[in-house]
Amino acid sequence: MGRKLRLGVLVAFFVLMLSACTYAGTYKLTVNKGTNCVTVYEKQGNNYVPIKAMICSVGANDGTPSGVFNTCAKYTWRPLFGNVYGQYATRINGNILFHSVYYKKTDPSSLKTVEYNKLGQAVSMGCVRLTTADAKWIYDNCSLGTQVTIINNGTDPLGRPKSIYLGKNASYPNWDPTDPNVNNPWHKEGVKFLANYSSLHKTINASDNLTSQQLAEKIREGVTAYDTANNVISYDLSYNIHPTAVGEYDVKYYATDILGRYAEIYGKLTIK
Structure with missing residues (x-):
């Protein structure tokens, strides 16, 4: 009787596994x-x-x-x-x-x-x-x-x-870094920027007559973005500036890394 019971359990188990593998x-x-x-x-x-x-x-x-x-x-x-x-x-x-x-x-x-x-x-x-x-x-x-x-x-x-x-x-x-484990220390990390005050507060002369590309290069000087794992990554800029229009302008630096983590910082550009 015991052998029959064990055999029945084994058969039921293999039927269950077969149904699982074909569903x-x-x-x-x-x-x-x-x-x-x-x-x-x-x-x-x-x-x-x-x-x-x-x-x-x-x-x-x-x-x-x-x-x-x-x-x-x-x-x-x-x-x-x-x-x-x-x-x-x-x-x-x-x-x-x-x-x-x-x-x-x-x-x-x-x-x-x-x-x-x-x-x-x-x-x-x-x-x-x-x-x-x-x-x-x-x-x-x-x-x-x-x-x-x-x-x-x-x-x-x-x-x-x-x-x-x-x-x-x-x-x-x-x-x-992708492990959702609550103890994963990477959860405390993210995208970051490295820049000092002067890198985020630049001044140019309207008479320099910079092209749009030269203006972007100037704004980027001294600003570096890093991903969650501290690799250098590219970043984007957002601003509305004409290189020859005198004034003070806000500049946004922002980046998203492979993990989808995001950061942004702000600076100013003065044209005189």
Whole structure:
């Protein structure tokens, strides 16, 4: 009787897993190995529409199999080859999973930084590596059975986003800046500007007769923007100034980084 009960439980378990792996949910995912990009498609009416793109790293030496699969398991933390761990893992097929860039242990402050900076390159053992935020998005939103199509190459309808670089000036290089963990110290960081008073309060002469490009270059002198991870980034200007019109004018400097974090500062330009 005990053996029959155990057998029944096993059969029920495998039926449950089979149904999970054949159920198609709201989303479909496409992994483009040629561009290292994942595109999320959402069912809208009778069609699937691209709504989100994710930078990824697929397997080196064509280590990620092409084909159509259905997700069938999820793990908050998952042991990986090499005695390391992936966060928010979703099994695609066999040993192939979506997961974060790997960690040295089941600790979100143990990110392998050099591997994080390889996102966008085919460098994994076969799994599809993602930022922690993107791995968690799939983990949270894509039900078991979600269809995953892995292609060799093709066009990404939304393009491939970039990932932030964790260089020598990164304040917390062993944390993924995208990780929503409440203890993530990156949450306190953001875009910032470096400029002294004189850089933000400039004076030019109307007689200089600067071109619009020369005026913009003058306004930018001495002002530098940095992203959340302290990399130099470009920034925009907002002003309404004619280079030969005498007066005092407000200037706005503003920037948004790859993480979507924003900052702005203000200065003045005097034309005499």
